Amino acid sequence: MDVDAENECHPLKPTPFRPYCIVAATVLFGLASLRSPAHAQEPEHDGEIEGVVRDAATGEPLAGAFVAVVGTGTSAVTHGDGTFHLTGIATGRYSLRVERLGYRSRTTDVVVGDESAVVAIELATSPIALQGMVVTATLSERGAAEALRPVSVMAGDELQRRLEGTVAATLASMPGLAVTSMGPAVSQPVIRGLSGDRVLLLEDGSQVGDASNSGADHTTGLDPASARRIEVVRGPGALLYGGNALGGVINVIRDEIPSAVPHHVTGSATLQSQTVTGSAGGSATTVFAVAEQVPLRVEVAARTGGDLKTPVGTLLNTGGDLWSGGAGSAYVGEWGHLGASFRGYRNDYGIPGGFVGGHVDGVRIEMQRTASKLRAVVDRPTSFFENVRFDATYTWYEHREIEPPDILGTLYTRQTASGEVLGRHAQWGPFSAGAVGARLSWDDFGYGGSLYTPDTQRGKVSVYFLEEVDLGSTQIEWGLRYDWTGTDPLEQDRTSDIGDIRNRGFHAISGSLGVLYRASSGLTLGASAVRASRAPDINELYSEGPHLAAYSFEVGNPSLDGEIGRGLDVFLRFESDRLRGEVTGFYNDIKHYVYGEDTGRLSRVLLPIYQFRGNDAVFSGFEATLDVDAGRGLAIEAVASSVRGSLKDGGQPLPLVPPFKGHWALKYERPLWFIRGEAEMAARQDRIGEFETETDGYTVLGFSAGARLTLGGRLNVITAGLDNITDKVYRNHLSRVKEIMPEAGRGLSVTYRVVF
Numbered sequence: 072m073d074v075d076a077e078n079e080c081h082p083l084k085p086t087p088f089r090p091y092c093i094v095a096a097t098v099l100f101g102l103a104s105l106r107s108p109a110h111a112q113e114p115e116h117d118g119e120i121e122g123v124v125r126d127a128a129t130g131e132p133l134a135g136a137f138v139a140v141v142g143t144g145t146s147a148v149t150h151g152d153g154t155f156h157l158t159g160i161a162t163g164r165y166s167l168r169v170e171r172l173g174y175r176s177r178t179t180d181v182v183v184g185d186e187s188a189v190v191a192i193e194l195a196t197s198p199i200a201l202q203g204m205v206v207t208a209t210l211s212e213r214g215a216a217e218a219l220r221p222v223s224v225m226a227g228d229e230l231q232r233r234l235e236g237t238v239a240a241t242l243a244s245m246p247g248l249a250v251t252s253m254g255p256a257v258s259q260p261v262i263r264g265l266s267g268d269r270v271l272l273l274e275d276g277s278q279v280g281d282a283s284n285s286g287a288d289h290t291t292g293l294d295p296a297s298a299r300r301i302e303v304v305r306g307p308g309a310l311l312y313g314g315n316a317l318g319g320v321i322n323v324i325r326d327e328i329p330s331a332v333p334h335h336v337t338g339s340a341t342l343q344s345q346t347v348t349g350s351a352g353g354s355a356t357t358v359f360a361v362a363e364q365v366p367l368r369v370e371v372a373a374r375t376g377g378d379l380k381t382p383v384g385t386l387l388n389t390g391g392d393l394w395s396g397g398a399g400s401a402y403v404g405e406w407g408h409l410g411a412s413f414r415g416y417r418n419d420y421g422i423p424g425g426f427v428g429g430h431v432d433g434v435r436i437e438m439q440r441t442a443s444k445l446r447a448v449v450d451r452p453t454s455f456f457e458n459v460r461f462d463a464t465y466t467w468y469e470h471r472e473i474e475p476p477d478i479l480g481t482l483y484t485r486q487t488a489s490g491e492v493l494g495r496h497a498q499w500g501p502f503s504a505g506a507v508g509a510r511l512s513w514d515d516f517g518y519g520g521s522l523y524t525p526d527t528q529r530g531k532v533s534v535y536f537l538e539e540v541d542l543g544s545t546q547i548e549w550g551l552r553y554d555w556t557g558t559d560p561l562e563q564d565r566t567s568d569i570g571d572i573r574n575r576g577f578h579a580i581s582g583s584l585g586v587l588y589r590a591s592s593g594l595t596l597g598a599s600a601v602r603a604s605r606a607p608d609i610n611e612l613y614s615e616g617p618h619l620a621a622y623s624f625e626v627g628n629p630s631l632d633g634e635i636g637r638g639l640d641v642f643l644r645f646e647s648d649r650l651r652g653e654v655t656g657f658y659n660d661i662k663h664y665v666y667g668e669d670t671g672r673l674s675r676v677l678l679p680i681y682q683f684r685g686n687d688a689v690f691s692g693f694e695a696t697l698d699v700d701a702g703r704g705l706a707i708e709a710v711a712s713s714v715r716g717s718l719k720d721g722g723q724p725l726p727l728v729p730p731f732k733g734h735w736a737l738k739y740e741r742p743l744w745f746i747r748g749e750a751e752m753a754a755r756q757d758r759i760g761e762f763e764t765e766t767d768g769y770t771v772l773g774f775s776a777g778a779r780l781t782l783g784g785r786l787n788v789i790t791a792g793l794d795n796i797t798d799k800v801y802r803n804h805l806s807r808v809k810e811i812m813p814e815a816g817r818g819l820s821v822t823y824r825v826v827f
Contacts, residue, residue: 119187120157124149124169126742127193135779135786135826136171136194141178141204142212144330144408148337148826151784156334159403168204169194172228172779172788173742175648176203178214198706198740199651199698200227207273207302207322208309210495210504210539210548216646219548219585220308220599221247221655221694226300228745231822232775232790234343236350236374236393238272238295238323244751246655246694246712247305247319249729251805254389255348255379255815256420257290259283261805262305263657264690264714264728265318268608273312273322274414277444280466280487280514285610286618286625287807288422289483292440292468294395296341296354296372298323305694306657307583307638308601310535310552311493311506314581315605317636317661327399328410328446329366333358339826343374347794347818348390350376364403368412371396378421382800382816386808388433391420399444407448407458416440422472425811434480435473442466459494472520481618482519487512503541509534516609523616524627525560525572527609546587548599554579556606560613569615570629577633579604595644605634611665611683617676622807624674625667626682632663634685649700656693664688666725669762679762687719708736708749715758726760729753730768730804746776756804766809769801786826794818 124136132153139146140157143165147155160183167190170176175197181188204212205222215222223245225233235241239250239258249261262270267284272291281292295301304320312320338357344350352374361367377390394417401410417439424433445463452459470483493508514529537550556577564572585599607628614627642655666688667681674680692714699707711733716725736749755768775792798817802809 118158118160118162118183120160120165120167120181120183120190121187122155122190122192123153124155124171124192124194125153126174127195133171133174133194134781134784136169136174139168139204140181141166141168144326146331146337147334150335151781158334159332161405167192170203170227172786173197173740173745196704196740196742197648197700198704198738198745199649199700199708200229205302206324207276207320208304208311210506210537216595216644217546217587217589218304219546219587219597221305221640221642221653223247223303223305223696224300225303228777228788228790230298230301231341231788231824232747232777232792234295234822236376236391238291238293238301238321241295242301242303242321244710244734245303246696246710247714248303248712249732249805250803251287251727251807252803253288253422253807254386254420255350255376256389256391256418257288257422259287259289259291260321261727261729262303262318262321263659263692264716264725265659266727268315269318269605271309271312271316271320273320274442275325275327275444276312276322277462277464278313278487278489278512280442280464280485281438281440281468282470282483282485284608285483285614287623288434288436288472288618289470290418290420290438292416292418292438293323294372294393294416295323296343296352296374296395297325297356297370299326300324305655306599306601306640307581307603307636307659308585308599308640310537310550310581310583311508313533314552314554314579314603317603317605317634317638317659325370327368327370327397327412327414328401328444329358329368329399330401330403330408330410330448332360332364332366332403335359337827339824341822341824343820343822345376345818345820347380347815347820348376348378350374352376352393361400365400366403367398367400369398379812380816380818381813382795382798383813386423386812388421388423388435391418393418393420401446407450409447411445412443414440414442416442423808423811425808432475434475437471437473438469440466440468455496455499456494457497459492462489462491462493464489480520481522482517484515484517484519486515489513501540502538505536505538507536521617522614524610524614525562525564527561527613528559529609530557530559531555544589544591546589548583548585548587550583552581554581554604554606558606558609558612567615567629569613569627572613572629575607575612575629577604577606579606579633579635593645593647595646596642597644598639598641601636601638601640603636603638605636607631607633607665607683614683617674617678622678623667624676624678624680626680628683628685631665631683631685634664635662636660637662649702651698652696654693654695657691659690660719661688661690664725669726669760671762688716688725689719690714690716704740706738706740708734708738710734724758724760726763727805728756728758728760730756730766742779744776744778747774749773749775753801753804764810766802766804769799771799771801772796788822788824788826790822792820794820 136149174194239260252258336359340355354372379386397414399412468485472481474480489512491510510533518524535552540547638659663685694712713731716728731754738747777790
């Protein structure tokens, strides 16, 4: 059985650099030479798959193809002669997934027995990238067309072409997504008009643990440069991760803890530059075996950039420097694997001045984050469970806002520790698959400088289950989740100016029901109904004081109720060799929706006062995507999305809701090269909240081209793009700096990546 899906290359993606990063990239690239030719001469063994990947039309071998055994974590990258070798696979039947830039992905069945399975796989060229396998918010790895919720995947060519300094900016062209920003180094994702901790950011399935939802000037403590792929689940109902994700889930997948031992050294190295910010960056990632059952993954990345250039001038104090690195290893046995990873991240960037109450020269922000994870996966521990996974994580985060000349204005710290157990089962009675799990987490929030927010501890306990019923062409999924959240401010004050600062506890029950119907013609119909709950964030409950980097005076509300969202999604998909399309309509009714309302008043230090309050609200809209193979290498892409956010009482528009937006592209694709022209568009936004300003619509043109070359037996990919070709003056409605400067002007970006 063959299934077409999105073209993607496994090797981890681009990043930025400093001179030492180039050296590190060279060293990691050189590890590829450790591969001994003797490996190719080894006799066949049980538990192995060997094969070759070729061009279906010419028979030429394809280097740099990503080959994976679905659901096992075992993968390899083909060499210059198109060969690959997968080891450590138990006897049985598997699905083998093969993906290569410029080709239509393919999934085929393979049987592993007493001797090595030997396969020859031919890939057909395709100018459109059909979406591949997804793991986020699903019970098992599966094709995107089989997901019970709207899911988008960015990987391969598209990820390399759209890579920016932040996760939100990288994903901005996806359906249903928008970006709030304060310059190129600061952006946060918005899904269907919802932001903050209503959008759950994950790193290999674990929560990031930063302060990005505590201020518009706080970027996400997550570097997209080394991502193998990024998956986005739009809408509520991701019960495996948390009931508070009313907007959706973004999962940056790196596979930091390897779950299989590679037969050869694999990895990638990337260099990137951009003229509109004068930025340069680089990254390198490699995975290799240090012992027969012990793989090691090592990654380094860095980026430096200057102030943003716009068509009307330079947005000063928006440059920054970022450093990131990590390592992960595991012991892999027949019973499963036990591993750990460690990651360090530092980001120093500027926030521009020129706002009411802000510093003329802006503010500098210094962010640091370290994260460690321990994971154990036990395969078939009992006759009931297919596998049981144990995760333990610890994250330390610090955020310092430095006012001129060198004064600590605001300090945020956060420590997060969590433990989770998740068991997955296969066929059980009427259920074809299912999962049950529990999670315990603890957060310690600290505040300093000019903030009066009390230091606070927060505990969370969650239990959940999710079950599927497979009725052939119809698939049903349902689940329940219970969350308890307790907040404990260390300094309680019943007579505070913002209200009664006290301990709060929130009980929440979330549930979902989804149905998917697959017709033989490639048509898929789906619908899901969800009840999801979110406890107010610490900032929404207890904040009090000036937040100079965001140029606001934020006032919390200790008496806020938890949000209760009731959502409905209905979607229609169609997928064939030459066409992929999806249309989704959604309706999300949120009781006690919490938002910061601009009061129209100024504080004693002349900052606008934002008061958090809760009101019932409704968000509704649609998303649509279309990819067409027009023949002879020509492809057409189109994306559109719209959301309307209003208070239920009186229908008053909510602030910071994105306008109707979309893009279209015309692409000519060959296996060795491609060219692409596109237009990004947004309509005028005149449905605005109180004290918010309207934003004109715009159309911005872009052009990109790329080449894929096999040199030295390795895949080399170079991509060049010219953005905002006409140097158009336009403004993002969700930008906090749109009153003083427009978005980026004309700029050239170049990315080079080698896959080994």
